[in-house]
Amino acid sequence: xxxxxxxxxxxxxxxxxxxxxxxxxxxxxxxxxxxxxxxxxxxxxxxxxxxxxxxxxxxxxxxxxxxxxxxxxxxxxxxxxxxxxxxxxxxxxxxxxxxxxxxxxxxxxxxxxxxxxxxxxxxxxxxxxxxxxxxxxxxxxxxxxxxxxxxxxxxxxxxxxxxxxxxxxxxxxxxxxxxxxxxxxxxxxxxxxxxxxxx
Amino acid sequence: xxxxxxxxxxxxxxxxxxxxxxxxxxxxxxxxxxxxxxxxxxxxxxxxxxxxxxxxxxxxxxxxxxxxxxxxxxxxxxxxxxxxxxxxxxxxxxxxxxxxxxxxxxxxxxxxxxxxxxxxxxxxxxxxxxxxxxxxxxxxxxxxxxxxxxxxxxxxxxxxxxxxxxxxxxxxxxxxxxxxxxxxxxxxxxxxxxxxxxxxxxxxxxxxxxxxxxxxxxxxxxxxxxxxxxxxxxxxxxxxxxxx
Numbered sequence: 001x002x003x004x005x006x007x008x009x010x011x012x013x014x015x016x017x018x019x020x021x022x023x024x025x026x027x028x029x030x031x032x033x034x035x036x037x038x039x040x041x042x043x044x045x046x047x048x049x050x051x052x053x054x055x056x057x058x059x060x061x062x063x064x065x066x067x068x069x070x071x072x073x074x075x076x077x078x079x080x081x082x083x084x085x086x087x088x089x090x091x092x093x094x095x096x097x098x099x100x101x102x103x104x105x106x107x108x109x110x111x112x113x114x115x116x117x118x119x120x121x122x123x124x125x126x127x128x129x130x131x132x133x134x135x136x137x138x139x140x141x142x143x144x145x146x147x148x149x150x151x152x153x154x155x156x157x158x159x160x161x162x163x164x165x166x167x168x169x170x171x172x173x174x175x176x177x178x179x180x181x182x183x184x185x186x187x188x189x190x191x192x193x194x195x196x197x198x199x
Numbered sequence: 200x201x202x203x204x205x206x207x208x209x210x211x212x213x214x215x216x217x218x219x220x221x222x223x224x225x226x227x228x229x230x231x232x233x234x235x236x237x238x239x240x241x242x243x244x245x246x247x248x249x250x251x252x253x254x255x256x257x258x259x260x261x262x263x264x265x266x267x268x269x270x271x272x273x274x275x276x277x278x279x280x281x282x283x284x285x286x287x288x289x290x291x292x293x294x295x296x297x298x299x300x301x302x303x304x305x306x307x308x309x310x311x312x313x314x315x316x317x318x319x320x321x322x323x324x325x326x327x328x329x330x331x332x333x334x335x336x337x338x339x340x341x342x343x344x345x346x347x348x349x350x351x352x353x354x355x356x357x358x359x360x361x362x363x364x365x366x367x368x369x370x371x372x373x374x375x376x377x378x379x380x381x382x383x384x385x386x387x388x389x390x391x392x393x394x395x396x397x398x399x400x401x402x403x404x405x406x407x408x409x410x411x412x413x414x415x416x417x418x419x420x421x422x423x424x425x426x427x428x429x430x431x432x433x434x435x436x437x438x439x440x441x442x443x
Contacts, residue, residue, distance in 0.1 A: 029275035033268055044259035046251040058263050069271050080248065087251040095216050130252065137253040155217035156250050162217040177208035184211045187246045 017082035021075045024068075032069055039083055040065070042130075043090040050094040050157050060097055064090040091156075098159035140190040148183030151176055203235070210239040214247040343420065343441030345371075352405070355439045357420055364411040366397070366420065368439070371405045374424050381429045382411060383421040383437065391432070392421055398429050417443055 012020065012034045023031035040061060047060035068075075068089060075085055141149055147169075154165045162180075166173040206229055212218050213226050230237055343355035343366075352370035366382060374380050380399050383392035401407040411420065422439035 027275045027278040029268070029272045032271055032275075036264065036267065040259045040264065041256065042251060044263075045254045045257045048257045049254035054260070057257075058260065061259060062263060062267055065267055066270065069274070084248045087248075091216060091251065131256075133249070134252040134254075134256075137249045141250075141253050152215060152250075155212065155215035156247070157254070160217065161219045161222075162212045163219065165217065174208070177212055180211035180215055180217065181208045184214070184243045184246045188243055191245065191249060 018077050021077075021082055025075075035068075035082065035086075036065055039086045042083065043086055046087060046090055047094050050091075050159055051097060056097055060090060060093045064093045067093075095159040137187075137191065140187045143190070144183045144186055148179045148186070151179040152183045155180060204233055204239075206233065206236055207239060210236055210243060214240065214243055215250075341441050341443060343439050346436075346438040349438035353439075355422070355441065357411070357414075357441045357443070359414070364414045364420075365408055366399075366411055366422070366439075366441075367406075367408045368399075368401060369404075369406045371401045371407070373403075373405075374400055377427055378424045379427050379429065380422050381425040381433075382409060383423065383433060384412065384414065384417045385419040385421060386416050387418045392419075392437075394429060394431050396429075398425075414443060419443060 012023075012031055015023075015031075015034070017035065017038065020031045020035050024035060043064060044057055044061050047057035047064075048054065051057050051060060064086070068086060075082065079085070141152070144152070150169070151165060154160045154168070155162065160168070162173055162176050166176045169176065206226065209218070209222075209226050209229075213223065218226060230240065339359040341357040341359070343357060345353040345355050347353075350371045353368065354370055355366060355368045358365045358367060371380075380401075382395045382397035382399075384395060385392040395412050397409045397411050399407050399409040414420065420439075420441040420443065421433075421437035423433045423435045423437050425434055
């Protein structure tokens with residue numbers, strides 16, 4: 001390629017996630033690397049929040065990203081952003097780990113006040129915007145009645161099933177379902193419009 | 200607005216991942232017939248999608264990135280070496296296994312190619328060392344002897360990955376017209392090799408792979424050229440022989 005052509009060739013880091021995923025589907029490791037760098041922080045944070053320990057969070061993120069690398073063709077842009085897709089896979093993997101019983105103290109993972117935290121650096125405008133979005137979501141969650149917030153947190157971050165939550169809280173399963181539903185409805189109202197995950 | 204469905208409250212449980220596997224499958228089946236619940240799922244999915252953002256940020260360790268990218272680069276290089284065929288879907292009919300490079304199989308072969316003749320810890324399973332849990336896949340490869348008269352440039356490798364054995368060949372001529380390559384297993388103590396369903400041909404470049412049945416208790420893996428459809432007893436001398 002000539003110097004002129006090279007000058008016009010966009011860097012991988014300039015490409016949108018959706019375009020990078022097309023390259024990942026063609027087994028381009030450097031494109032995958034960019035995808036990892038963009039989203040591993042959010043994935044690791046979620047896995048750490050759910051599992052409560054670095055070793056399990058690492059296992060979850062490694063498995064999630066390897067499955068993304070090996071099945072990149074399954075990404076469907078009509079169903080949401082790459083970030084949402086990756087975080088969904090990470091969430092499923094973390095639930096697998098939690099339900100396989102590998103994490104001994106699940107209550108810890110689902111509680112507030114995890115002792116060990118490693119703040120990610122804010123390096124770009126996008127990350128600052130994400131931080132603001134996180135605060136908005138956190139605010140919406142914290143603004144829920146305590147029993148609704150608790151049900152949502154135990155389910156989403158704790159990986160517990162609705163039956164397990166009902167047993168833990170000593171309430172009928174229908175009550176748990178109702179609390180989760182009401183909580184999500186309220187959050188939906190506060191987050192809209194628009195409630196999109198940043199690219 | 201249409202009438203509320205009796206499963207409406209399950210929408211939140213579904214989106215939050217709070218259904219057990221059986222419940223989730225049932226609800227997903229229900230979604231195929233209930234437009235109201237599908238609308239609900241679409242409406243509330245936004246909340247589930249942003250919940251990951253509400254967690255305290257925690258930076259992933261650099262070692263995790265290094266480990267992951269080592270694996271990814273290794274797999275990418277072998278996939279590229281395999282060419283476009285690496286992404287071909289696997290044929291539906293097992294007995295006509297042919298240049299069958301499904302991507303996972305190509306990856307399995309990739310791992311095998313990287314660890315010729317040796318055992319390596321690489322991927323699935325948990326091995327904790329120090330502060331880090333590493334996912335490890337046990338991969339063992341066995342290089343087979345290929346008869347130089349039948350295939351002067353031929354190579355053959357048995358890849359044992361998570362207990363699943365695959366034969367990977369390169370540089371083989373196409374089977375003679377009306378014939379197919381057949382894999383045989385010589386079990387310990389047996390006088391004659393047993394036939395298998397593992398029949399294969401090779402690509403125009405001479406490469407191919409085939410999944411093998413369990414090789415537990417097997418002393419050697421052999422390959423012969425047999426009439427189309429395979430034989431119950433070898434009709435020609437094995438030209439590939441892998442001692443396990």
